[in-house]
Amino acid sequence: MRAYLVSRLAQTALVVFLSLTAVFFLVRLSGDPVLLFLPMDIQAKDVNEFRQRLGFNDPLPVQYGRFLSGAARGDFGESLRYRRDAMRLVLERLPATLELGLAALLLAFSISIPIGILSATHRGTLVDYLGMGGAVLGQAIPGFWLGLMLIYFFSVRLHWLPTGGMGGPAHFVMPCIVLASFYAARMARLTRSSVLDVLGAEFVLTARAKGLAERIVIVKHALKNAAIPIVTLAGLETGQLLGGAVITETIFAWPGLGRLTVQALLNRDFPVVLAAVFVISVTYTLINLVVDLLYGWLDPRTRREVAA
Numbered sequence: 001m002r003a004y005l006v007s008r009l010a011q012t013a014l015v016v017f018l019s020l021t022a023v024f025f026l027v028r029l030s031g032d033p034v035l036l037f038l039p040m041d042i043q044a045k046d047v048n049e050f051r052q053r054l055g056f057n058d059p060l061p062v063q064y065g066r067f068l069s070g071a072a073r074g075d076f077g078e079s080l081r082y083r084r085d086a087m088r089l090v091l092e093r094l095p096a097t098l099e100l101g102l103a104a105l106l107l108a109f110s111i112s113i114p115i116g117i118l119s120a121t122h123r124g125t126l127v128d129y130l131g132m133g134g135a136v137l138g139q140a141i142p143g144f145w146l147g148l149m150l151i152y153f154f155s156v157r158l159h160w161l162p163t164g165g166m167g168g169p170a171h172f173v174m175p176c177i178v179l180a181s182f183y184a185a186r187m188a189r190l191t192r193s194s195v196l197d198v199l200g201a202e203f204v205l206t207a208r209a210k211g212l213a214e215r216i217v218i219v220k221h222a223l224k225n226a227a228i229p230i231v232t233l234a235g236l237e238t239g240q241l242l243g244g245a246v247i248t249e250t251i252f253a254w255p256g257l258g259r260l261t262v263q264a265l266l267n268r269d270f271p272v273v274l275a276a277v278f279v280i281s282v283t284y285t286l287i288n289l290v291v292d293l294l295y296g297w298l299d300p301r302t303r304r305e306v307a308a
Helices: 002-030 044-054 060-072 086-121 126-140 143-157 170-199 202-209 214-225 227-251 257-266 270-298 300-307
Strands: none
Touching: 002 060, 002 270, 060 270, 086 126, 086 170, 086 214, 086 227, 086 257, 086 270, 126 170, 143 170, 143 227, 170 214, 170 227, 202 214, 214 227, 227 257, 227 270, 257 270
16 A cells, blocks of 8 residues: 555655746747837846846746756745845735635535436436436536536626626626536536446346346445446546636636646746646645545455555
């Protein structure tokens, strides 16, 4: 078990390192950030002095080495726009993204798993067709279009919900719907497929032969054994919610990490972009590690492999 954890943590460190390295070089292809923060009529000498102060005149390998040295200490430098510590700025925005992501994930689970189970247990009926039809529709609708339509109808026309920002429960409704729609649709289809694969298994037939109630057969026997692919997708979606929140937060002016990252990219605020990538990549890989450990609880075969 210890060797497995050490191996996975080493893989996590490698993923984070490669992600930061790739982003470090890619963001420098977007242009010179100095020109965005200086007046148009500034002299070339002053531009050069500003670049020198920020370290942009140094050769790229020197900048990269300095970046790695700082990143190893958790120091990603100062935001070019906000003139504040980049990591502190990112961590201030992270709770808002986590609140929205967890609320959307809870909504996705509460909708998708019951729909998937009902579709599997009523295969070929109207319930199945409606459930899977809605799932396909949920995957097909672009999130940005759905967000704009929700704003138009429920905010502009009906005045039921606020157009954006973060505040009371009403501010969560539309962003959660947009963020949860695609993931709930995919989860519902996977739940249906996984439950159908298990319903014909011998242990399910045995449970039914013993006279157990259908609800107990589904929840206690079928769903637990069908949960491994569902947990896999749930782990992936939990990490992807951080990335998917970029569009949702931008549409609804949600003051989270996704919106901050978009603004940093547009402003070529390299320190903030790199700090955000670090936080997102670490969160994503650690969530995947937790999902792998959950396999041991769901599947004894996996538990023996991990223990070995």
